[in-house]
Amino acid sequence: MMMTMKMKMLRLCWWVKEVVLLVVVLELGAQVKVSGQQSYVNNHQLDCYKHFNSTDGFVCDGVSSSASTCSSFLTFRSIPPYDSPVSIAYLLSSDASLIASANNFSSDVDPIPSDTFVLVPVNCSCVPLLFFQHNSSYSLKSSDETYFSVANNTFQGLTTCQALMAQNPSIGDRNLSVHKTLQIPLRCACPSPNQTAFGVKYLVSYLVTWGDDISSIAVRFDVDSQSLLDANMLSSSDIIFPFTPLLVPLPTDPSAVRLNQSPSPPTPPPSPQTTAGGQSNSTDSKKWVFVGIGTSAAVLLLLGLSAFIFCFLRRRTRSKDYAAKHESNPNANPLPVSTSSDPDHSPLPDSKSSWSISSGGVQSAIDSLTLYDIKEVQKATNFFSQANKIRGSVYRGSFKGDDAAIKVMKGDVSAEINILKRISHSNVIRLSGFCVHGGNTYLVYEYAESGSLDQCLQLQPQPYSSHSTTLSWKQRVEIAHDVGDALNYLHNFADPPYIHKNLKSSNILLDGNLRAKVSNFGLARVVGNGKDEGLQLTRHVVGTQGYLAPEYIEHGVITPKMDVFAFGVVMLELLSGKEAAATNKNKNNDNKEELLFDTIKRVLEGDNVREKLRGFIDLALRQQDYPLDLAFSMAQLANLCVAQDLNSRPDIAQVFVTLSKIRSSTHDWDPSDELQRSSSLTQAR
Numbered sequence: 001m002m003m004t005m006k007m008k009m010l011r012l013c014w015w016v017k018e019v020v021l022l023v024v025v026l027e028l029g030a031q032v033k034v035s036g037q038q039s040y041v042n043n044h045q046l047d048c049y050k051h052f053n054s055t056d057g058f059v060c061d062g063v064s065s066s067a068s069t070c071s072s073f074l075t076f077r078s079i080p081p082y083d084s085p086v087s088i089a090y091l092l093s094s095d096a097s098l099i100a101s102a103n104n105f106s107s108d109v110d111p112i113p114s115d116t117f118v119l120v121p122v123n124c125s126c127v128p129l130l131f132f133q134h135n136s137s138y139s140l141k142s143s144d145e146t147y148f149s150v151a152n153n154t155f156q157g158l159t160t161c162q163a164l165m166a167q168n169p170s171i172g173d174r175n176l177s178v179h180k181t182l183q184i185p186l187r188c189a190c191p192s193p194n195q196t197a198f199g200v201k202y203l204v205s206y207l208v209t210w211g212d213d214i215s216s217i218a219v220r221f222d223v224d225s226q227s228l229l230d231a232n233m234l235s236s237s238d239i240i241f242p243f244t245p246l247l248v249p250l251p252t253d254p255s256a257v258r259l260n261q262s263p264s265p266p267t268p269p270p271s272p273q274t275t276a277g278g279q280s281n282s283t284d285s286k287k288w289v290f291v292g293i294g295t296s297a298a299v300l301l302l303l304g305l306s307a308f309i310f311c312f313l314r315r316r317t318r319s320k321d322y323a324a325k326h327e328s329n330p331n332a333n334p335l336p337v338s339t340s341s342d343p344d345h346s347p348l349p350d351s352k353s354s355w356s357i358s359s360g361g362v363q364s365a366i367d368s369l370t371l372y373d374i375k376e377v378q379k380a381t382n383f384f385s386q387a388n389k390i391r392g393s394v395y396r397g398s399f400k401g402d403d404a405a406i407k408v409m410k411g412d413v414s415a416e417i418n419i420l421k422r423i424s425h426s427n428v429i430r431l432s433g434f435c436v437h438g439g440n441t442y443l444v445y446e447y448a449e450s451g452s453l454d455q456c457l458q459l460q461p462q463p464y465s466s467h468s469t470t471l472s473w474k475q476r477v478e479i480a481h482d483v484g485d486a487l488n489y490l491h492n493f494a495d496p497p498y499i500h501k502n503l504k505s506s507n508i509l510l511d512g513n514l515r516a517k518v519s520n521f522g523l524a525r526v527v528g529n530g531k532d533e534g535l536q537l538t539r540h541v542v543g544t545q546g547y548l549a550p551e552y553i554e555h556g557v558i559t560p561k562m563d564v565f566a567f568g569v570v571m572l573e574l575l576s577g578k579e580a581a582a583t584n585k586n587k588n589n590d591n592k593e594e595l596l597f598d599t600i601k602r603v604l605e606g607d608n609v610r611e612k613l614r615g616f617i618d619l620a621l622r623q624q625d626y627p628l629d630l631a632f633s634m635a636q637l638a639n640l641c642v643a644q645d646l647n648s649r650p651d652i653a654q655v656f657v658t659l660s661k662i663r664s665s666t667h668d669w670d671p672s673d674e675l676q677r678s679s680s681l682t683q684a685r
């Protein structure tokens, strides 16, 4: 019984809808077809299980190949967590600095007040013989999400559920689940040859909202109503609907128009001709107001429409409303933030240009990142309590039971995000997500339980105390091997290859099993290519004394060999337990800077090398046990790495091979042998 009732209702709805559509089509009449460009979606996006040509996208089969890609603009209304150029760029696969400049925002990361109208520059291209679109992707965040909610609520109508389903054929609507990544075709279009001939340069995908009508949109963009109607194959009697994109043809770049002077559209009372009597009160508790200019047949339309709406609302009650909650308390917590004088956190000189994530290949990697809401981050870190502080501006946090390290950084850190999201290696720290709020970026990393290498090395035992919490020889070799592995990956296997530029023991983190993870990519940059074999120059020398290669300090030369140099210093730290640059009082009681890479030269030169090396080795290691031969090999390797002349330094692949040999010999080495040997040695003396 219930079923048949339902069926009847559905059939009635379908019938009503067809009648309404028929009326609309009749209304359009012949005039539209002539100069029409792209057909308006006409609220068909609400009917996910029915196919309409207009819901798939704006067609591009007619365009010439030169018009198959163009710059275009989407529009978006800021809403947390998508309320900064960085986060909107992330959602829509655009570029944060281009968004900031198109909207005259002062920074890439400052929050945009909620519900501000944001222009989003994108490249729009034609999928041959099909549609114009700008590709983005999105990984599902909650089990409540549906194709409809993703299209309408998350992407605000920039795509349709039909297009989503068509372009994600392997993911059925019944098995959408958290972390599934959807391809998102965003609706955009390039001007047709005819439009170009009439001076149209850009088409903006404008999202209709409550209170809009054709003339108010035309005024906002300073175009004439007729061209707006033509561009969307509409006539003046047609109705436009909220959460649908309308193409606005523009002769100039819209950022010149300064649309943000009226951030949210003036909220006019419901226009008189559309709210016939009690319609909006009776059927529509959500203020579902259709805005438009009805002239003839308005009454008939409205009659049909109320039934139409009724049907849609029935359908929609099944899907929930997922609009993100508004931020109630934007300036919650003033935070200690790293300053730019700290070389660890200083912004990259070239960070501006690097946020672009438009190429399709990296999309899947990007979407493994989670964009957190500030409230989640505050909760995870206990409102950045002292107890959660790890060091500097890094806090420990817990997301759904998983520990994470959260680094608070001022300003634009898109460079680091950009690099880490493309890199996947077990010895490179994994970035799991981020949050942008109040001018700060919160980077959420995997948690390294054992802290940083420099801290571990400084856990010196009391002299001659037997018990030791320090790293054993085997552990040190594993750490060196891990770091070598990570650098080898960065220089030779990452796409594109990177120079870390800031390798040091405080940037090497250790997890619970003492596996090393290279972190802090804030200064990293892509290995230059071309004839000069990666030679790049900078005048902006930053880094930490003791790790910087001489050619970089003196001439600003940036090559992968500078990482090799720094890695040599790290190996020396592992061997000696000393800091890369330590201030010692010398005989004359002057403070003298002692650099490890100088010390090793003295150790390995001249006579008595083995004795001098023994003295160089970490006291903590000497109390345990270590194979002096292997330590010697490692010291020699490190010494090669810190060669003054970059051409005599080995490249990381060679270093890694040697380290692998040292590692396998270490596996064969049995501490008890050494113990016997050394004790027999002492006895012999």
Ligand SMILES: *[C@@H]1O[C@H](CO)[C@@H](O)[C@H](O)[C@H]1NC(C)=O
Pocket (backbone or CB within 6 Å): 034, 035, 036, 194, 195, 198, 230
């Ligand atoms: C080109 O556009 C103009 C005005 O928008 C229209 O009058 C004309 O018919 C269009 N031509 C074609 C081939 O669509």
Ligand SMILES: *[C@@H]1O[C@H](CO)[C@@H](O)[C@H](O)[C@H]1NC(C)=O
Pocket (backbone or CB within 6 Å): 053
């Ligand atoms: C919809 O598209 C199909 C094929 O792309 C085409 O044959 C059909 O005529 C289109 N319908 C309308 C109403 O444009």
Ligand SMILES: *[C@@H]1O[C@H](CO)[C@@H](O)[C@H](O)[C@H]1NC(C)=O
Pocket (backbone or CB within 6 Å): 104, 106, 258
């Ligand atoms: C951009 O914003 C700045 C202030 O942030 C203002 O001084 C400037 O006039 C704006 N530019 C335009 C073109 O509106």
Ligand SMILES: *[C@@H]1O[C@H](CO)[C@@H](O)[C@H](O)[C@H]1NC(C)=O
Pocket (backbone or CB within 6 Å): 094, 095, 098, 121, 122, 123, 356, 358
């Ligand atoms: C569009 O593509 C060009 C060239 O590939 C690129 O320079 C530009 O940044 C892209 N624009 C956007 C918004 O991604």
Ligand SMILES: *[C@@H]1O[C@H](CO)[C@@H](O)[C@H](O)[C@H]1NC(C)=O
Pocket (backbone or CB within 6 Å): 152, 153, 154, 156, 243, 316, 321, 323
């Ligand atoms: C579409 O999304 C908007 C928010 O972006 C929401 O207000 C509206 O109710 C949604 N429409 C439907 C039919 O769920």
Ligand SMILES: *[C@@H]1O[C@H](CO)[C@@H](O)[C@H](O)[C@H]1NC(C)=O
Pocket (backbone or CB within 6 Å): 172, 174, 175
């Ligand atoms: C998705 O649904 C189909 C059938 O509807 C099923 O065969 C398949 O196993 C499901 N896939 C997942 C990952 O749940």
Ligand SMILES: *[C@@H]1O[C@H](CO)[C@@H](O)[C@H](O)[C@H]1NC(C)=O
Pocket (backbone or CB within 6 Å): 125, 127, 135, 167, 183, 359, 360
């Ligand atoms: C966008 O995605 C479609 C289908 O997923 C693909 O055919 C097209 O090449 C993509 N466009 C770009 C510019 O990557």
